[in-house]
Every structure is written in structure tokens, then in C-alpha cells.
Amino acid sequence: MSSRVCKNCGCRDIDIDQARGDAVCMGCGSVLEDNIIVSEVTFVENSGGGSSAVGQFVSSDGSGKATTLGGVFHGSVGKESRAQTLQNGKRQINNLGHQLQLNQHCLNTAFNFYKMAVSKHLTRGRKTLHVVAACLYLVCRTEGTPHMLLDLSDLLQVNVYVLGKTFLMLARELCINAPAIGRKGFECSK
Template identity: 80%
Template structure:
């Protein structure tokens, strides 16, 4: 994409401005006229699932003076924060329900490992957290041979 800017090195007016990289480069001599250009508009792209994602790079206050890492969009960072929050909530709910079932720490840790596996395989998307937690605790009870009774309004289940 050309601009009406003039290169200070060679005087050429054919300047390539790349919004994705955030720089302006002279096409004649290769001089970088500007880098780390911050744009004020927000762009969105549609993903394969029909949803949309914002295009850009996350700039945080604590990374001042550091070179920005290439290829990491802000939605990736939010995904990591979301995953950490999901794991934290899962661990909390596993401990809460596991303590009510009087399960030992080994069983709780094993249930959390099942939960982490479910999160990494994207098996928690679209499912209630309480159901996933109950399934993980159920797996532990079955694999460890720890008999527990689950009460539901319809039936009495022994696991």
C-alpha cells in the first residue's frame, strides 16, 4: 500500500505501509521510516465457526521498552487467561464436591488431572462446569474403586 510520504534517505515517494506489521518501508532503498505504528481502528475477521476475532497485537503496560513478540494476537493471551481461570474454577469445584464426598487428596488430584485433560481436549466447551466436575469425580471413584452414593431426584446410584 503506497502513501504520500517521502523517504528521508533517497527521496522516493513509493512507501509501503503494512498495518499488520505496523511499519512503513521505502520500496526503493528499504529504509524503515516508521515502526510500531499504532492504529486507532479495530478490525475483525470471521473464523470458521462463524464467530469473530479482533485483529491486532496486545500491548500491555508492563512490557514497556521490550520488543513486541511476533505472531501473538491479544485474543491468544485472553485464551490463556481464560484457560487458567477455567482450571482454577475447576480445581475449586472439585475440592468442594470431593470434600463433601469425603474423598482423599489423591482422589482430588486425580480428578483434577482428568479435568485438565478434558480442558486440553476442549471437552468442556458448551458443557456446565458442574457436570464436567462430577464426571471427573465419577471417573476417579470408578478407577480407584472408591464406592460412593450419588443421590438424584429420580434414582439412587451407587458408584
């Protein structure tokens, strides 16, 4: 209960729920206040790498009653994770691409395919190296380089059928037509 009074019915039984951030009259059900603001929020990193918001709810009636806020905040964690995923993918594309002696255009195209795969959540549940290899092979097929999926399989010591399944899924989901081997010249090799 609160010392507040409902403007609609005059009832003094007001339920203030700090977790939801609202104040509701128990007599008539009117929402008297919502989006109760938080004053002076700071963020503290916890041991798991997440962030916790630390602050106090402040009521608009100026009663001075404030409760602390300490829930876990994950707002920027997703963005950092995505950036880290992209950075890791780019590094692996460059490493594997240099072993295949692909030029920078091919590496950039493979990274663009990888970014598309990440944005469509096609990397979830798959090993990054498999997705990277599939993106590189997709470039090899679209650009007509002399590389086969078996070359990537040998480099990574991964079953060729596993890479093939990932490649076919990427080509289908990204709507990229991968022409048959031998259609174009070898313009992406050094």
C-alpha cells in the same frame, strides 16, 4: 506517499501501512521495512475486562511520523481465563468430593483429569459441574470406590444420562480405561 526513496529503483512512492507495520515501494514492490516497532506501549483495561494497547508506531527512518495504536490486546486474557477455569474446577471438585467423602488422593486425581480435559478443550460447550462430576466418577471407577454415577446425579440434581454421556466422552478422549464397578477395593473412601 512519503519522503523516503526506494534503494532498489529510486521511486519516491512508498506506501507505509501502520496497521501491518511495513513500508512497500509502489514502483517495484520491494518491502523496504517491516515490523515497524512500537515505542512505549502501555495497556489499559476496558469496560469489558479486555485490555487495549496504547502506543505509537515509530519508523526506523527517524522521520518522526508516528501514529497511535489502540487495538484491543487479548494476550494475557486467555491465560487468566484458563487459571480461573482451573481454580473454579478445583473448588467444585473439592466441594463435591468432600460430599462423597473421597480422600485427598482421589480429589487430586480428579483435578488432574479436569486439567487434562481443559487442556484438550473438552470443557467447551459443557457445564463445568458436569465435567467435574464426570472427573470424580472417573476416579471412583479407576480407584474402585463404592460410588455410582447415580450418587453424583442425586447430589447435583442432574439427569444421570447427561452425566453418563460426559463421563464416557472424557474416558474416551483422555484414553482412560474405567474398569467395571466392583473390580478393586474401596481404598479411596474414608
